[in-house]
Amino acid sequence: MRIAVDVMGGDHGCGVVIEGVKRALEADSKISALYLVGKQEDIHAAMQVSGLVDKRVHIVHSTEVMTMEDKPTVALRKKKDSSIAKAVDLVAEGKADAVISLGNTGGILTFATFKLRPLPGVERAGIATVIPAPDNEFVLLDSGANIECKPLHLAQYAVMGSVYSREILRYKNPRVGLLCNGTEEGKGNELTKEAYRLCKQLDLNFVGNVEGHDLFANKVDVVVCDGFVGNIVLKTCESLAVGIFAMLKRELVRNPKRQLGAYLAQNAFRVIKRRMDPEIYGGAPLLGLNGIVMKAHGSAKEKSIMNAIRITTETVQNRINKTIVEEIQRANERLAATKSEE
Amino acid sequence: MRIAVDVMGGDHGCGVVIEGVKRALEADSKISALYLVGKQEDIHAAMQVSGLVDKRVHIVHSTEVMTMEDKPTVALRKKKDSSIAKAVDLVAEGKADAVISLGNTGGILTFATFKLRPLPGVERAGIATVIPAPDNEFVLLDSGANIECKPLHLAQYAVMGSVYSREILRYKNPRVGLLCNGTEEGKGNELTKEAYRLCKQLDLNFVGNVEGHDLFANKVDVVVCDGFVGNIVLKTCESLAVGIFAMLKRELVRNPKRQLGAYLAQNAFRVIKRRMDPEIYGGAPLLGLNGIVMKAHGSAKEKSIMNAIRITTETVQNRINKTIVEEIQRANERLAATKSEE
Numbered sequence: 001m002r003i004a005v006d007v008m009g010g011d012h013g014c015g016v017v018i019e020g021v022k023r024a025l026e027a028d029s030k031i032s033a034l035y036l037v038g039k040q041e042d043i044h045a046a047m048q049v050s051g052l053v054d055k056r057v058h059i060v061h062s063t064e065v066m067t068m069e070d071k072p073t074v075a076l077r078k079k080k081d082s083s084i085a086k087a088v089d090l091v092a093e094g095k096a097d098a099v100i101s102l103g104n105t106g107g108i109l110t111f112a113t114f115k116l117r118p119l120p121g122v123e124r125a126g127i128a129t130v131i132p133a134p135d136n137e138f139v140l141l142d143s144g145a146n147i148e149c150k151p152l153h154l155a156q157y158a159v160m161g162s163v164y165s166r167e168i169l170r171y172k173n174p175r176v177g178l179l180c181n182g183t184e185e186g187k188g189n190e191l192t193k194e195a196y197r198l199c200k201q202l203d204l205n206f207v208g209n210v211e212g213h214d215l216f217a218n219k220v221d222v223v224v225c226d227g228f229v230g231n232i233v234l235k236t237c238e239s240l241a242v243g244i245f246a247m248l249k250r251e252l253v254r255n256p257k258r259q260l261g262a263y264l265a266q267n268a269f270r271v272i273k274r275r276m277d278p279e280i281y282g283g284a285p286l287l288g289l290n291g292i293v294m295k296a297h298g299s300a301k302e303k304s305i306m307n308a309i310r311i312t313t314e315t316v317q318n319r320i321n322k323t324i325v326e327e328i329q330r331a332n333e334r335l336a337a338t339k340s341e342e
Numbered sequence: 343m344r345i346a347v348d349v350m351g352g353d354h355g356c357g358v359v360i361e362g363v364k365r366a367l368e369a370d371s372k373i374s375a376l377y378l379v380g381k382q383e384d385i386h387a388a389m390q391v392s393g394l395v396d397k398r399v400h401i402v403h404s405t406e407v408m409t410m411e412d413k414p415t416v417a418l419r420k421k422k423d424s425s426i427a428k429a430v431d432l433v434a435e436g437k438a439d440a441v442i443s444l445g446n447t448g449g450i451l452t453f454a455t456f457k458l459r460p461l462p463g464v465e466r467a468g469i470a471t472v473i474p475a476p477d478n479e480f481v482l483l484d485s486g487a488n489i490e491c492k493p494l495h496l497a498q499y500a501v502m503g504s505v506y507s508r509e510i511l512r513y514k515n516p517r518v519g520l521l522c523n524g525t526e527e528g529k530g531n532e533l534t535k536e537a538y539r540l541c542k543q544l545d546l547n548f549v550g551n552v553e554g555h556d557l558f559a560n561k562v563d564v565v566v567c568d569g570f571v572g573n574i575v576l577k578t579c580e581s582l583a584v585g586i587f588a589m590l591k592r593e594l595v596r597n598p599k600r601q602l603g604a605y606l607a608q609n610a611f612r613v614i615k616r617r618m619d620p621e622i623y624g625g626a627p628l629l630g631l632n633g634i635v636m637k638a639h640g641s642a643k644e645k646s647i648m649n650a651i652r653i654t655t656e657t658v659q660n661r662i663n664k665t666i667v668e669e670i671q672r673a674n675e676r677l678a679a680t681k682s683e684e
Contacts, residue, residue: 071528134589144523147531181486181573186413189489189570212577216585228531229571231523233578235554240582243558247476247617251610261607265600268593275589 001316002033003309004096006087007043008065009103011299014038017102018046020305025054027306028313035060035096037087062086066103068298072110084108088115091291097316098292100283100308102300108293109145109286116291119321121328123150125288126157126227127295128164129234130281135218139165139174142227143234145286149226152335154178154195155202159331160287160324161222162204167318168311174221177210179229184209191226199224201338202331241276283308285315287324292316343658344375345651346438348429349385350407351445353641356380359444360388362647367396369648370655377402377438379429404428408445410640414452426450430457433633439658440634442625442650444642450635451487451628458633461663463670465492467630468499468569469637470506471576472623477560481507481516484569485576487628491568494677496520496537497544501673502629502666503564504546509660510653516563519552521571527551533568541566543680544673583618624650627657629666634658 005021007014018036025031033056036043040061047053064082066075079085084103090096092115101108105127113125126142141161146153158176165174178196180188187209188196199206210220215233225233248269252262262269282304283294292315296308347363349356360378367373375398378385382403389395406424408417421427426445432438434457443450447469455467468484481503488495500518507516520538522530529551530538541548552562557575567575590611594604604611624646625636634657638650 134585134592147523179574181489181570192570212574212579213581215578216581225574228523228534229574232521232554232567232571233574236557236575236578237554237582239555239558240579241586243476244583244586244614244618247614248610250476251613252607254610258607258610261603261605261610263603265594265603265607268590268596268600268603271593272586272589276586 001030001313002035002096003031003312004035004037004060004087004090004099005309006083006099006101006103007036007038008062008083009067009101009298010296012301014042015046015049016301017305018043018052019050019302020300021309022050022052022054023302023306024309025056028310030313030317031056033058033096035087035090037062037090038065038083039063060086060090066107068104070104070107072104072106075107076110076114084111088112088293091293092116098294098312100294100296100312102296102298105144105295108295112286112289112291112293116289116293118288119290119325119328121325121332122160122288123156124153125286126153126160127230127284128161128287129284130169131234131237132276133216133218136221137169138215138221138223139169140223140225140230140234141287142225142230143284144227144231146227149191151191151194151198154191154224154226155198155331155335156288156328158199158204158206158222158224159202159327161224163320163323163327164285164287165221167320167323168314171221173205175207175219176204176222176224177207177214177220179223179225179233180209180211182209183211183214195224198335201334203334245273281307281311283311285311290321292321343372343655344377344438345373345654346377346379346402346429346432346441347651348425348441348443348445349378349380350404350425351409351443351640352638354643356384357388357391358643359647360385360394361392361644362642363651364392364394364396365644365648366651367398370652372655372659373398375400375438377429377432379404379432380407380425381405402428402432408449410446412446412449414446414448417449418452418456426453430454430635433635434458440636440654442636442638442654444638444640447486447637450637454628454631454633454635458631458635460630461632461667461670463667463674464502464630465498466495467628468495468502469572469626470503470629471626472511473576473579474618475558475560478563479511480557480563480565481511482565482567482572482576483629484567484572485626486569486573488569491533493533493536493540496533496566496568497540497673497677498630498670500541500546500548500564500566501544501669503566505662505665505669506627506629507563509662509665510656513563515547517549517561518546518564518566519549519556519562521565521567521575522551522553525551525553525556537566540677543676545676587615623653624648625653632663634663
């Protein structure tokens with residue numbers, strides 16, 4: 001298996017990325033080639049620091065970096081030698097099976113959509129983020145790729161999210177729900193009402209509308225929404241979790257009695273921190289593209305990068321795109337059939 | 343001051359409502375009349391249980407109850423003798439200064455909009471929910487009234503939310519932000535992009551787009567969004583907070599050492615629980631109507647009801663609707679002026 005890693009564009013520089021790559025290579029013998037894409041001199045320096053020497057590593061030099069400030073559509077024309085462009089090229093040319101990037105989400109999406117194209121039958125790619133809940137993990141998609149969605153896009157996200165939950169997270173019959181302002185069938189905006197009608201026709205374990213209260217209550221395994229809502233929900237959850245733990249920390253150090261209590265109970269906090277850790281998955285795939293594309297957190301560090309590579313190899317191995325193509329085709333046929341009956 | 347309380351429609355029956363009313367009456371001498379609206383026999387029974395004897399209490403009998411299953415528009419025609427209808431009537435007829443209900447949000451909104459009408463210049467009412475964050479409290483509106491918003495609705499929510507934050511929460515110069523999938527000016531969907539353009543023209547402390555990451559990071563005091571997004575965000579936050587505390591509890595009782603730790607640190611947990619307690623405010627106002635309408639949580643108990651009544655009396659006292667009318671008029675004039683210049 002051959003993986004391309006865009007080592008530029010992360011918040012902590014390319015050193016942590018290469019450290020994560022080193023760990024992933026040590027852990028996974030299935031990786032036959034690993035392309036480090038970025039500024040050659042930076043990569044060489046970081047490899048020396050981390051002591052990464054591995055015959056599977058190939059350096060692909062790029063002169064430019066897509067920054068957070070770059071407009072994706074402009075960068076597509078102007079930054080043809082950016083690390084993300086060249087990393088995606090490796091997949092497009094068949095030299096790599098998957099690409100991982102920490103950079104600008106819009107940029108990755110734009111380059112990947114342009115160079116790889118959507119899978120047959122898929123209208124739009126979506127980002128599938130795995131979110132840990134107390135008693136399950138749910139996939140939220142789209143979590144930020146497609147801001148202005150059509151009902152069919154949501155129905156296709158339902159299909160792709162279901163495949164991802166089944167094949168990668170190992171949920172046997174994932175419960176798929178449409179994120180809404182209430183659970184009753186009549187609830188929702190125009191977009192979700194029509195998406196509801198489409199999803200009901202598909203061969204899914206569709207549980208209907210789900211509301212915010214259901215997300216962390218083990219009621220749904222795949223949460224479908226447009227990228228505007230999904231991005232807000234994802235970031236709000238991250239912000240609230242950070243806020244609660246910050247408050248907790250502040251209160252727990254306020255006096256010696258509480259400090260002792262916190263010390264004795266520290267393993268409880270550790271378990272929760274580990275459970276809620278966004279680094280467990282490290283990356284969120286852009287589902288629906290003709291190639292495996294993984295978006296890692298901009299703030300990802302070694303462990304997170306290693307995990308992103310692990311998830312990426314699992315995704316390649318499971319041939320998830322083959323399954324997506326089959327199930328999207330079946331879904332499209334079914335929707336076309338009901339439409340012609342109407 | 344005269345308050346009408348729809349005592350039906352809460353999850354825990356009218357007993358807890360009347361208990362909360364009793365406490366509020368004991369605490370607040372400014373209340374000159376309190377109407378209990380609902381089934382007379384239930385009210386009498388609950389008053390006996392709670393020992394509520396107060397000359398300010400008046401019972402208004404209603405034969406019907408609007409349930410969670412009732413469709414608001416149908417109920418408006420068919421349940422004319424429901425407790426929410428009669429409670430709102432008291433405000434419409436000038437017999438009460440404000441109404442509080444625990445019932446179906448859509449129902450309250452529909453009856454209140456029909457019977458009270460929007461304030462002059464206001465296009466749509468919105469629900470303003472106060473959410474506690476580690477270092478501030480922010481108003482989220484609309485949190486569920488107006489599912490299909492237009493840009494002008496959002497701009498008016500920005501104005502009304504700013505007034506509420508200033509007059510009731512005592513923020514001197516509340517920071518107003520548009521909830522979005524990123525902070526850059528170009529981000530957003532069609533609705534928020536146009537709302538951004540409108541908000542920029544208004545006399546507000548407008549901080550531009552805010553994203554989920556900003557909500558609990560003390561970056562914004564008034565978070566403006568459509569009711570679909572707001573409802574999802576509100577319920578997601580509630581669900582996640584409950585989930586985190588449930589996990590914490592589960593981990594803290596797992597062995598005696600942790601249990602001892604939790605015991606020693608219990609005050610820290612109490613502080614946070616109190617801080618995050620949705621019952622502190624007890625109710626969220628429907629801003630923009632010609633009358634004060636407070637929606638209390640369906641699951642509200644005594645303390646929550648008491649707090650909802652307290653917030654309601656403060657809202658009436660501050661003559662918030664007078665300020666809203668003035669500021670909305672100024673905003674509308676300003677938007678009209680720029681429009682004619684274009």
